[in-house]
């Protein structure tokens with residue numbers, strides 16, 4: 001990597017005001033790396049943080065999931081949804097809360113989260129449609145796949161202004177413009193943050209590799225899911241993906257995910273209806 | 289393209305060549321998806337091997353009716369098409385991306401038509 005890359009990385013990693021996750025989430029991320037951690041341990045930990053627990057329950061009870069009964073406790077949520085989904089919802093809520101709105105010229109903060117949410121929902125629906133082993137992880141990976149953009153816009157506004165100009169003038173994607181200006185792109189920056197935050201490996205890779213799915217070696221299917229969901233959510237014109245184009249989906253990935261027009265048509269339909277029920281998630285962002 | 293036993297064919301693959309029965313009648317066309325349903329039919333017809341391909345682009349997707357929903361519907365459909373044309377303009381020669389485009393167009397038009405009467409359409 002170029003010296004520039006290391007310099008940029010150092011700026012991000014040493015930034016004093018980098019968004020912070022709550023201490024309970026930090027603990028949780030450590031705990032889930034240990035094979036001896038039980039669902040009960042995690043449930044207990046989340047319940048300890050009253051704000052985090054109530055935020056998680058709010059999302060669990062939101063129309064997005066549409067459970068017929070109200071769920072009152074984290075333990076109950078774990079019984080109904082499973083441990084990994086509840087854990088990832090707590091993480092999602094915590095991350096959504098830790099970013100502060102960015103007011104940078106030319107960056108649509110709300111549109112950014114709409115795109116992220118649409119990618120999360122599409123990845124989730126897609127994972128279920130193909131019965132993926134990553135069904136519980138697709139949502140959170142889609143939600144955070146572009147998190148590097150938030151860091152980029154906030155810490156390197158001059159470079160971002162150049163990127164915006166290039167997108168308009170040369171009619172290229174944000175990622176292509178980033179490569180011209182920085183020599184790397186927001187997926188790298190997102191990866192730095194994911195590592196700094198001690199995210200599990202599959203989530204780090206889902207973020208880091210979403211624009212280079214053919215180079216994936218580990219957790220390939222999750223990376224392919226995030227890549228496909230990014231393409232699909234842009235095809236559905238939801239939110240702001242940073243440029244008015246759509247990244248190309250390699251035929252290889254379409255085949256590996258066992259996609260068919262019929263399947264993808266269903267995924268589109270479910271993603272659109274999921275998006276219409278996702279207000280509670282987006283409200284977290286709007287509240288700032 | 290590979291010549292494989294039907295037992296090894298998996299859904300997600302497509303036929304690289306048509307499948308004919310012993311009388312030369314076409315049982316399945318080239319490019320057809322080896323779905324569970326088709327595989328069952330082939331097995332039932334006593335077909336042992338097929339040419340399977342993994343890389344064929346999916347068939348073109350028929351586009352939604354552009355005139356449903358009266359003049360307002362047609363106007364909306366035209367707006368959706370226009371928008372997608374811009375988004376997909378770098379992929380005009382890419383069959384797979386055009387398939388994705390058509391699928392998105394159909395779903396967006398359908399979703400808009402069903403919300404047109406009562407609610408505001410989702411923000412896009």
Ligand SMILES: [Fe+2]
Nearest residue numbers: 145146210211
């Ligand atoms: Fe991206």
Ligand SMILES: [Fe+2]
Nearest residue numbers: 145146230241
């Ligand atoms: Fe994206």
